[in-house]
Amino acid sequence: MNDxxxxxxxxxxxxxxxxxxxxxxxxxxxYKGQMEGIYVTPHFTAKDASDKKLVDEDLPAELPKSHxxxxxxxxxxxxxVTAGRKIGVIGHRVVxxxxxxxxxxxxxxxxxxxxxxxxxLAPLHEPHNITPIKIMGELLPxxxxxxxxxxxxxxxxxxxxQLYALPYELSLKEGIRRYGFHGLSYEYIASVLPQIDTKxxxxxxxxxxxxxxxxxxxxLACKGIASTxxxxxxxxxxxxxxxxxxxxxxxxxxxxxxxxxxxxxEDLLYKQSGLLGLSGxxxxxRDLEDSGTVRAKLAIDYFVSKVxxxxxxxxxxxxxxxxLVFTAGIGENGADVRLDVCRQLRWLGVEIDEAAxxxxxxxxxxxxxxxxxxxxYVIPTNEELVIARASRACIAS
Ligand code: AMP
Numbered sequence: 001m002n003d004x005x006x007x008x009x010x011x012x013x014x015x016x017x018x019x020x021x022x023x024x025x026x027x028x029x030x031y032k033g034q035m036e037g038i039y040v041t042p043h044f045t046a047k048d049a050s051d052k053k054l055v056d057e058d059l060p061a062e063l064p065k066s067h068x069x070x071x072x073x074x075x076x077x078x079x080x081v082t083a084g085r086k087i088g089v090i091g092h093r094v095v096x097x098x099x100x101x102x103x104x105x106x107x108x109x110x111x112x113x114x115x116x117x118x119x120x121l122a123p124l125h126e127p128h129n130i131t132p133i134k135i136m137g138e139l140l141p142x143x144x145x146x147x148x149x150x151x152x153x154x155x156x157x158x159x160x161x162q163l164y165a166l167p168y169e170l171s172l173k174e175g176i177r178r179y180g181f182h183g184l185s186y187e188y189i190a191s192v193l194p195q196i197d198t199k200x201x202x203x204x205x206x207x208x209x210x211x212x213x214x215x216x217x218x219x220l221a222c223k224g225i226a227s228t229x230x231x232x233x234x235x236x237x238x239x240x241x242x243x244x245x246x247x248x249x250x251x252x253x254x255x256x257x258x259x260x261x262x263x264x265x266e267d268l269l270y271k272q273s274g275l276l277g278l279s280g281x282x283x284x285x286r287d288l289e290d291s292g293t294v295r296a297k298l299a300i301d302y303f304v305s306k307v308x309x310x311x312x313x314x315x316x317x318x319x320x321x322x323x324l325v326f327t328a329g330i331g332e333n334g335a336d337v338r339l340d341v342c343r344q345l346r347w348l349g350v351e352i353d354e355a356a357x358x359x360x361x362x363x364x365x366x367x368x369x370x371x372x373x374x375x376x377y378v379i380p381t382n383e384e385l386v387i388a389r390a391s392r393a394c395i396a397s
Contacts, residue, residue, distance in 0.1 A: 015067065093148055095122050199322055212329065242273055
């Protein structure tokens with residue numbers, strides 16, 4: 001029976017996967033896992049749906065280190081646990097859909113050509129999203145593949161929120177415009193919001209996706225109208241190792257006066273900045289909270305202050321908002337960050353319930369006081385489920 005649905009989220013050094021059962025209602029998670037350190041020391045972990053660890057091992061050192069080897073290994077392991085059941089659909093996360101893709105698409109040779117044209121827009125991500133599509137086409141020929149885009153959720157933003165004040169032709173001819181990312185996460189939040197808060201789902205919501213990569217989005221009736229991320233996943237909030245927004249003049253200064261080349265600047269902006277750059281300690285919020293040094297506190301305070309300022313900016317785009325949603329690693333687990341953000345947004349009408357904020361749970365929950373003008377929620381995101389749902393809908397249509 002071809003009743004399994006495989007979701008793949010591939011990066012430069014890791015491949016995450018989730019295997020779903022394609023049940024008539026919603027896809028149901030069976031297994032999830034990842035191959036990390038693909039080109040250094042490939043390490044494979046897998047869990048079942050209850051989070052029980054089933055595998056935690058290095059790949060044999062003699063195997064070639066590649067995405068191909070990793071995907072073969074994942075498929076071989078899945079074969080052992082699924083006892084002859086077959087994968088009927090494969091869904092891939094693709095970071096950039098450009099102006100060409102604003103919804104999930106069935107993979108065809110033409111689609112792959114179009115995806116390759118988008119590589120210059122996301123050179124650090126797009127190639128690693130495309131590679132597994134080609135490999136899976138060879139390993140499981142005939143199994144339909146669907147691509148789901150992180151930019152798609154934002155494609156309906158008003159033009160004003162998609163533009164930079166560059167010569168207009170650069171937007172038209174070169175696609176230099178604000179796309180927004182983390183769309184699969186926002187899509188998930190938009191899909192569950194109606195069951196959690198009808199008023200917010202029909203009204204105005206600010207979602208803070210705070211993780212290793214962080215962004216925020218303004219949702220009007222669950223549709224994205226503004227986002228902190230733009231042309232690349234570098235704009236907006238500071239992140240684990242990324243700067244977030246900086247004056248473009250800094251880049252010119254780095255070139256003209258510090259004589260840095262493009263690769264050095266790319267490394268600086270993407271890999272040495274953000275929480276890591278400010279703290280000098282770590283890109284990981286937990287490490288900074290545990291560290292207690294002045295620089296760690298500075299990094300956390302900077303992060304919080306930018307979340308607050310972006311929330312106010314998105315509030316302006318929405319003319320106020322009814323709900324604030326925290327999601328992703330820091331948003332879901334970082335109670336201290338949430339508390340600081342909410343305290344600094346008190347002037348806007350946010351009244352946090354400090355006891356509720358401290359509760360640890362994997363479930364969606366309200367963390368604002370009953371009379372808070374703006375309702376605040378923690379909603380665990382589920383990008384894989386969005387890909388699974390979209391992939392099967394795409395095949396069905
Ligand atoms: P993500 O990219 O969504 O997996 O999020 C990763 C980020 O979430 C890292 O900065 C982690 O330190 C952070 N994180 C995870 N758990 C906690 C926690 N309990 N408190 C604060 N930050 C956390």
